[in-house]
Amino acid sequence: MSRGAWLLARLAQIVPTFLLIGIAVFVLARLLPGNAVMAMLGERGTDEMVARLTASLGLDKSIFAQFVAFLEGVASGRLGDSLAFRIPVTRLIAERLPVTMLLTGLAVAFALAAAVPLAFVAALNANRWPDLLIRAIFQVGLSSPIFYVGLVLLTVFAAWLRLFPVGGYGDTMWEHIYHLFLPAITLGLSFAAIVMRNLRAAILGVINAEYVDFARAKGLRGSVILLRHVLRNALIATVTLVGLEIGSLLGGAVITETVFAVPGVGRLMVDSIFARDYPVIQALTLALAVFVSLAFLLTDLVQMWLDPRVGR
Amino acid sequence: MSLLDVVDLRVTFSTPRGPVHAVDGVSFCVASGEVLGIVGESGSGKSVTLRAIPKLLHANAAVTGTVRWRGADLHTMPAEDLRRVRGGQIATVFQEPMSALNPVLPIGLQIDEVLTAHTTLDTAARRRRAVELLGLVGIASPTTRLDQFPHEFSGGMRQRAMIAIALAAAPALLLADEPTTALDVTIQDQILKLLLRLVADLGMSLVLVTHDLGVIAETCDRVAVMYAGRLCETGSVHNVFLRPQHAYTHALLRSMPGEGAARAMLVPIPGQPPRIDRPTAGCAFAPRCSFVEDLCTTTRPPLIDVAPQHRSACYAAARLPVRAA
Numbered sequence: 175m176s177r178g179a180w181l182l183a184r185l186a187q188i189v190p191t192f193l194l195i196g197i198a199v200f201v202l203a204r205l206l207p208g209n210a211v212m213a214m215l216g217e218r219g220t221d222e223m224v225a226r227l228t229a230s231l232g233l234d235k236s237i238f239a240q241f242v243a244f245l246e247g248v249a250s251g252r253l254g255d256s257l258a259f260r261i262p263v264t265r266l267i268a269e270r271l272p273v274t275m276l277l278t279g280l281a282v283a284f285a286l287a288a289a290v291p292l293a294f295v296a297a298l299n300a301n302r303w304p305d306l307l308i309r310a311i312f313q314v315g316l317s318s319p320i321f322y323v324g325l326v327l328l329t330v331f332a333a334w335l336r337l338f339p340v341g342g343y344g345d346t347m348w349e350h351i352y353h354l355f356l357p358a359i360t361l362g363l364s365f366a367a368i369v370m371r372n373l374r375a376a377i378l379g380v381i382n383a384e385y386v387d388f389a390r391a392k393g394l395r396g397s398v399i400l401l402r403h404v405l406r407n408a409l410i411a412t413v414t415l416v417g418l419e420i421g422s423l424l425g426g427a428v429i430t431e432t433v434f435a436v437p438g439v440g441r442l443m444v445d446s447i448f449a450r451d452y453p454v455i456q457a458l459t460l461a462l463a464v465f466v467s468l469a470f471l472l473t474d475l476v477q478m479w480l481d482p483r484v485g486r
Numbered sequence: 487m488s489l490l491d492v493v494d495l496r497v498t499f500s501t502p503r504g505p506v507h508a509v510d511g512v513s514f515c516v517a518s519g520e521v522l523g524i525v526g527e528s529g530s531g532k533s534v535t536l537r538a539i540p541k542l543l544h545a546n547a548a549v550t551g552t553v554r555w556r557g558a559d560l561h562t563m564p565a566e567d568l569r570r571v572r573g574g575q576i577a578t579v580f581q582e583p584m585s586a587l588n589p590v591l592p593i594g595l596q597i598d599e600v601l602t603a604h605t606t607l608d609t610a611a612r613r614r615r616a617v618e619l620l621g622l623v624g625i626a627s628p629t630t631r632l633d634q635f636p637h638e639f640s641g642g643m644r645q646r647a648m649i650a651i652a653l654a655a656a657p658a659l660l661l662a663d664e665p666t667t668a669l670d671v672t673i674q675d676q677i678l679k680l681l682l683r684l685v686a687d688l689g690m691s692l693v694l695v696t697h698d699l700g701v702i703a704e705t706c707d708r709v710a711v712m713y714a715g716r717l718c719e720t721g722s723v724h725n726v727f728l729r730p731q732h733a734y735t736h737a738l739l740r741s742m743p744g745e746g747a748a749r750a751m752l753v754p755i756p757g758q759p760p761r762i763d764r765p766t767a768g769c770a771f772a773p774r775c776s777f778v779e780d781l782c783t784t785t786r787p788p789l790i791d792v793a794p795q796h797r798s799a800c801y802a803a804a805r806l807p808v809r810a811a
Contacts, residue, residue, distance in 0.1 A: 382544065384585040391542055391580075392600050392651065393573030402599070403588055410590070481590050482635045 177478070184474055188467065195463040200244050203456045204237075248460065254453035258446070263457040267439065271461060273343060274427050274438035277354050281362035281423060282416075289370040294400070296370070297377035308370070316367035320426050324360040324433035331356055341435030357434040361426050365419055372415050376408035383407070410481045417473025421466050488515035489659055489691055490539070490576075495551035497534050497543065497715075506763045508534045508547075510715035513789075516659065521685060521692045523706035523723070525699060525738075527759055531715035532695045533581075536663050539693075540572045574604040577652035581664040583644035587636040593620075593647050594632030597654050604655035619650040623680060642673035646680070653684065659691045660684075666701065678705055699742050703727060711735045714760045714770035717789055721796035729808055731798035733778075734771045736806050769800070777802035 211219070211227050219227075228234050232243050247253055253263040292312075296305040315323070332340040344353045380386060381404055389403045428440035435441075439458055446454040478484045497509035509531040516522050526532040538549050541561060553560045555571060563571075572578075580586035588596060597616040601607055607615060613632070620628030623646040636644055645665060652660060662681065666674035682705055685692050694705060702709050702723060710720040711732065719732040730736040740753040757774035760766065769775070772782040781787075781801050789799040800806075 384580060384582065385588040387537075387542055388578070388580055388586040388648075389588070391540060391572055391578035392603065393569045393571070393655075394599055394603050395569065398599060398603075402591070406590060407588070482592075483589065483637055 180484075181478070184471070188471065191467050192464065195460065195467070196245060196248060197241075199456055199460045199463070200241055202459065203452060253457040253460075256446075256451055256454045258449045258451045258454070263453050266442065266454065267457055267461055270437060270439045270442050271465075273350075273436060274424070274431070274440055275465070276350060277357055277361065277430065277436060277438055278420070278423055278427055280351065280354050280358035281365060281427075282420075284358050285362035285366035285369060286416075289366045289373060290405075293370045293373035293377060294405075296374045297381065300378060305374075309374075312367035312370050315363040316371075318363070320360060320364070320429045321433055323363055324357070324430060327356045327360055328433070343437050354436065357430045357436055360433070361423065361430045364426070365423055368419060369412060369416060373408060373412045376411045377404060380404055380407045406480060410477065413473055413477050413480060417470050420469040420473075424462055424466065488517045489556060490516040490693075491552070491554040492535075492539065493552045493554070495535060495538060495553065496549070497531070497538050498548045500546055500548070501763070503763060507765055508715055508762060509538065510762075510765070511551075512712070512715075512717050513551075514710050514717070514720060516691050516693055518658070519685070519689055519691055520708065521682075521694065521706045523702035523709045524693065524695045524712060525697065525702050525709060526712035527697055529714075529759055529762065530712040531762070532697075532712045533663050535712070536578075536661050536693065536695045539661060540576050540578060541568060542578070570604070573600055573652075573657070574655045575657050576659045576661060577655070577657035579645075579648055579652050579660065579662040579665045582668050583641070583648045584636065584668075586648055587644060587651075589636055592633050592635055593639070596647075597632075597651050600651055600654040615654070616650075619654055620647070622653070622684075623647070623650045624676075625650070641669055642676065645669060645673075645677055649677075649680065649684070653688070656688065657690065659693070662692060662694045664696055665694070667696070667698075674701075681705070699727075699738060711738070714762055714765075716770065717797075717799065718771070719796075719798040719800070720789075721793070721798075725793065725796050727809075729793075730806060731792045731796060731803040732800040733775045733802050733806060734800075735798075736809075737774075737776070739809065775802070777805055 211224055211231065211233065215223060215227060232240055235243070251264050255261060256263050256266055259266060292308050296308045299305045328340060332338045338356050339353055342353055344350050385407075386399065386403050389399045394403075424440070427438065428443055430436070431438045431440035432444055439461070442454065443458050445451075446458065492515065493513050495509055495512045496507070499506045499508055512531070512535055514522070524532045524535065534543065534547075537543050538547070539553055539560070541549070541553075543549060549561065551561075555576065558567075560568060560571060587593070594613070594616050597619060598612050601612040601615055605612075605615075616632055617628045620631055625631055625643060625646050631639075631647075636647070639647060645668075649665070660681075665681065666677050669677060678701060681692060681694070684690065692705075694701070696702060706723050708721065709723050709726050711718045711726070711734065713734050719726060719730065719735045721731075726735060727739065730739055737753070737755045741755055743752055755774055760770045760773070766772070766783075768781070768783040768785055769787050772778050775782065779801060787799045787801050789797050792798045792803055
């Protein structure tokens, strides 16, 4: 199979993936205890009101017809109104999703900026004190719960030192980044620890490879050997891990946004679950699932770029 | 004056079971334009010797002795000077091209980076030179091949590509570590002929490490025979093959098909190669030697001149039978 064909096949996988996500979300919403009509009308609905609302929501049609209507709604961007906020779900998500994406993106950026150089330092000093120190620090990061790390950072850097705000999001991009600084570090800490440990092991796996010795025999500069020959080969394994961790990073975003009062989809999800705001839960699940599968797609593309053997 | 002078080279690996003396006091020199073969069985220290020359061994190897390149000691010179010598003046070819070539980089880039490191050529000139190099080592349609990856090459083509990479900066000495061992016999012959042609055309010196006496006979001017980390015998290929002055060389030649006298029986060497983690006081070959005497097991024989340009470390040298021509 040629590389182009492999790429097309990988892109085509998106279609069944999204369809399966749609089915899962649709079924999940109907498996929840109670139903949307009861949730909307509460105890006071008369039989006539129930029947009218059921018909207007299309819940009297067959399950297949309902699914088609649901897919049409997704395709045309009509996902209903939030029960709690009384505004279209799409508008709500459009406001909140960029916040979470920025938070997650910053967390990934901070984590990689710390993990990649430190993995090098640790691997090149394997089992000597810099390695042991770096591993010990990240071990603490890895084993501390997010809410605890968040509270410690809040107390020290926001409450005592007053270097950062205790919560909120600000209005400009710079304010956003400033407000999301502590949350991103909180969220990225365990991710950085996982990446650092994995990349350290991967570097140790390739540092003694024959092609690295051959690169030395060729008289290449140290930086070329480390970046082009060691890092590039070590990253192939780590990139897969980064992609897989995006999902748990979103789970962590829920907690982080709650601790730091960040108005993202994570906190919206928590609020909606407590408020039984089904349209929002359904749409958010859909949006996050799509976000994760796009992250997987991106991972595969990066991997293909790193390793020419992929897809040949 | 010789290009390369190796004096009393010792390499000790630290292992969990204690130090292992892989190379134990090896001295030799290589003259300009000369082809020197280093022959020995697995574990004799021949590859370690070769890799120790441009300081390619890892941190678990303690290396002592001097390695002089055009008079300058490679092992004490500043790292940047050593980098310029590596690849620029002393190039190395490894045994297994599949693992020595970086699997994720196109061949062209792996040539290009040598040119970037050692020449001032611009991008277009480097590309022209890379095409020329692939042509030089006999790779057809070199322009297309430049953008391909190692896994798209056959075994023989990969070894040719690795030789092209080694030759990129026009080195004066090529170190080849069993360059044909991983290849089919027919391809082996092509690669050896290629190496010899390149040595002649480019005026390079070559140090060829192999376990194959046939390869030595075909390609080398001089040969150094190694056993258990030590040199047994050095001399011209003609003299060593005709009148071996070390019992190990003698036994090795008798165990070789084809090169021995016509229809002669193959005589295997009894016993196992010695364990170099348990060094002996005397000659390391003594336990397997059919000419052994008491002195061999107690005192290590020194490497001495037995004839002009012919050195051997064997007490039985004078007693060895002359081989039929």
